[in-house]
Amino acid sequence: MSLPLIPPMLATSGALPPTAQDARWAYETKQDGQRVVAYLAGDGSVVLRARSGEVATVAYPELLPLGRALGPTPAVLDGEVLALDEQGRADFQLLQSRMGLVQSPGRAARRAAEVPVHLVLFDVMHLGGRPLVSLPYTRRRILLEELDLNGPHWSTPAALVGHGEQALLATRENGLEGLVCKRLDSVYEPGVRSRAWIKIRNMLSEDVVVGGWLPGKGRLTGLPGAVLVGQRTRGRLRYVGGVGTGWSESERERLAALLRTAESDVCPFDPVPPVTGAHWVLPRLVGEVRYSTRTRAGLLRQPSWLRLRPDLAPEDSAANLPDELT
Incomplete structure (x- = not known):
């Protein structure tokens, strides 16, 4: 089926929500990779679009089987493509060797064997012919987790509700890029840099x-x-x-x-x-x-x-x- 083009919602730089509001927010690990929206048409195909709108599918051949993960159910998913170092942490420099291969399927396949990528999925904006952008984050998150999208090169990491200070401290202790705070009642705002999502980068x-x-x-x-x-x-x-x-x-x-x-x-x-x-x-x-x-x-x-x-x-x-x- 024909799927709507949905530019990714963007986070605003900021600080942790006030302690009194902590329970109204979910916390996800901020990853140092390439943001993509994945379009699964339900016919076994997948199209990956970068934040710029450029089709990046060719650069990541190991993600092509994702197109079959939901069978005939069409979906539009939000996520981040990562290249992981020896410690399992996202390494943007490693990923750069993959990002520029959108016109070179042969080179992309060779680099995939040397530097495989992993797609972390954190939102679903369209599912089974139904738009979900007007639903609150909590409902979209439930629908995403019910899809059980965990495979050899993709996964759906858990989000933590509340406990923002502990979540941020954990990212620092583990050498991760930072944290994204998402208001539980927030709708998905395509292409908008929203205060409903706040990013905190560990510097x-x-x-x-x-x-x-x-x-x-x-x-x-x-x-x-x-x-x-x-x-x-x-x-x-x-x-x-x-x-x-x-x-x-x-x-x-x-x-x-x-x-x-x-x-x-x-x-x-x-x-x-x-x-x-x-x-x-x-x-x-x-x-x-x-x-x-x-x-x-x-x-x-x-x-x-x-x-x-x-x-x-x-x-x-x-x-x-x-x-x-x-």
Whole structure:
């Protein structure tokens, strides 16, 4: 049958609901993967659409049997495609080697053997010819769990009602990306970033040395659009990424003045990073940044600036980096 196109509902960044309202919310683990909506037509086929609307089915051939999981019952399901590391945690860098293969079925099949993916399902928006988006989360969740969608490459993880503080602590203790809080009475809002769903990302922080910057554009012309940062390891300053967010306007202007006084013709990073248009500075400014995780090469993912650390010397920014960077 013909199924309606349903763009995924999006969560808003925020904090845990107030303790007094805790029992009105469900808590699901936030996974670091690719959001997809799965369309099961009831004829054995499945179509996976990314958040952009692009069809991503070819990239994940191991998920094709999902099309037969409900027999003749058509359904539209919401979920996240993950690639898992040796500890069973989602690794976005691993997944990136799969995401770009939407036009290459042969390469996708070969990569599937090397880096298999797993689809976690957390909502159902259409089932058996019936739209479910107007039903509350609790009812949709019951219908989803009744489908018993647990297979070799897909599963339906449990949601926890109440106990938000304990759920968030568990994600931190297990090195997971974070938590998604979903109001029990919330309807499914296609394509809407809603306050009925709140995402909380567990972030780490470390001290870094500023070794360069990239010019800003538009209203940031003349100011740093991003700073290039590194950390000391084995006597060398190794590049760990660019940070372009986290400043107020006055903080960015102050940073620009500090960078101008530290200008240098010599790149302080070893090796020199492949960054076009960089302005190098003497590596004497230390800052604290927040980030979600590191890539396998040691680069910071989703970094944002927290503050300058004038109380620290550049030598204090030592870090335990992966072997690729030491």
